[in-house]
Amino acid sequence: MPIFGTDGVRGLANGPLTADLALSLAQATAVVLGQGRSAEARKAAGKRLTAVVARDPRVSGEFLSAAVAAGLASSGVDVLDAGVLPTPAAAFLIADIDADFGVMVSASHNPAPDNGIKIFARGGVKLPDVVEARIESAMAGDKLLPTGAAVGRIRRFADAEDRYVVHLLGSLPHRLDGLHVVIDCAHGAASGVSPETFRDAGARVTVIGADPDGLNINDGVGSTHLDVLARAVVDAGADVGIAHDGDADRCLAIDADGNVVDGDQIMAILAVSMKSRGQLKDDTLVATVMSNLGLHRAMTANGIHVETTAVGDRYVLERMNEGGFSLGGEQSGHVIMSEFATTGDGLLTGLHLVAEMARTGRTLAELASVMTVFPQVLINVKGVDRTLAATDEVVQDAVARATAALGVSGRVLLRPSGTEQLVRVMVEAASEDEARHQAETLADVVRERLAL
DSSP: OOSEETTEEEEEBTTTBOHHHHHHHHHHHHHHHTTSHHHHHHHHTTOOEEEEEEEOSOTHHHHHHHHHHHHHHTTTEEEEEEEEOOHHHHHHHHHHTTOSEEEEEOOTTSOTTEEEEEEEETTTEEOOHHHHHHHHHHTTSOOOOOOGGGSOOEEEOTTHHHHHHHHHHHHOSSOOTTOEEEEEOTTSTTTTHHHHHHHHTTOEEEEESOOOOSSOTTSSOSTTOHHHHHHHHHHHTOSEEEEOOTTSOOOEEEETTSOEEOHHHHHHHHHHHHHHTTOSGGGEEEEETTSOHHHHHHHHHTTOEEEEEOSSHHHHHHHHHHHTOSEEEOTTSOEEETTTOSSOOHHHHHHHHHHHHHHHTOOHHHHHTTSOOOOEEEEEEESBOGGGTTTOHHHHHHHHHHHHHHGGGOEEEEEEOSSSSEEEEEEEOSSHHHHHHHHHHHHHHHHHHHBO
8 A cells, every 4th residue: 555645644653654664765765856867966066965854843753853864864865954844834945945855744734643754856846646656666675875974964954944934024915014813823833933924024913822742733723623713813802813734834714703714715815816916827726626616606706717626735736837827725725825835835825815904904804705605515425435436327316416406506526535435525505404405415325325
């Protein structure tokens, strides 16, 4: 079974994800990513390859990042240890210092016992599937294992956070003066850098979820527990709340009344703003098939075309790179602004969202009203054969009937999970009751027809 999933290697730390695995993966990465033309040119000039390594604050990240650094250094790669930083900061730094590649140790929004290893190529971009497969194959092959002066060195990346903050502030079209922002850092990688950056941009900042102890990451706080932030925003009388996940590649928001503003709504706000300022390439937004029908309607009304991809920010990125598009993302809050980032960046997204409030003088609720959110019901049908979801005639007939019943006021998406033995049934409709009725009816058909 492949060790790479939809976003790197992930699993229970000291379960499937051990220090030995991390070291072997790092050594194989050095073999594969050390074969490119630029890497070969550096070696020909007598220079060692360089990699940036960072992590989120979960306790297992300490030994896993140490194992990654050891694997790279034992392969002749110089390591710049950036310590605890958001995933998008690691991606930015790889490009900023022209490193050959980088590794982020994080399990994003997962609980503390889990961890993961994400590998970025030169320029801070995620690896395509074919390169991940080559790295996995190389884990069983020969290692580089130089000796003497040819081994790599491990050094502290002393100004890593400062470089990232300067980059974020330099991207802003407007300062945030006069706005009160509550930031939920999920006891994660953004706990230091996000409040600092918002304050430097002029905002008044209240912080929650910013006391990481290695075990409390994502525990009852952050982008997967928005009720905590909603109460904090209302209690503080703040203008807006910004929620990150553990590695801060996501941003979700709360308006002054405590209402959630999700990734689709954030993309709608940013897309309309960027189009008005001539910064939305080809007047196009890239989103996944899970994005709300309301986003498509809002973009059409504003003269913006939506390109649709499979679920996963890597597929959004691929389409953005292919078309040279400037904005894309997911409902979950992974938002990619390609002028400033090579991956989803929760700090960048939050800063630009609040900057739009400052620029226009409008509340977040007013800005979010550009999009009407259609009720959406998602049912995960477990214990079924996901491989037959697209071919079973009875299931497909049921999908067709539900689609016909909804007409132009809704849509149906039936999708096998890429990682679990289940099928996702998603229905959008003009009313919650209609969406739930159609979703439950279709889920019953899937259970009956595809049961294992």
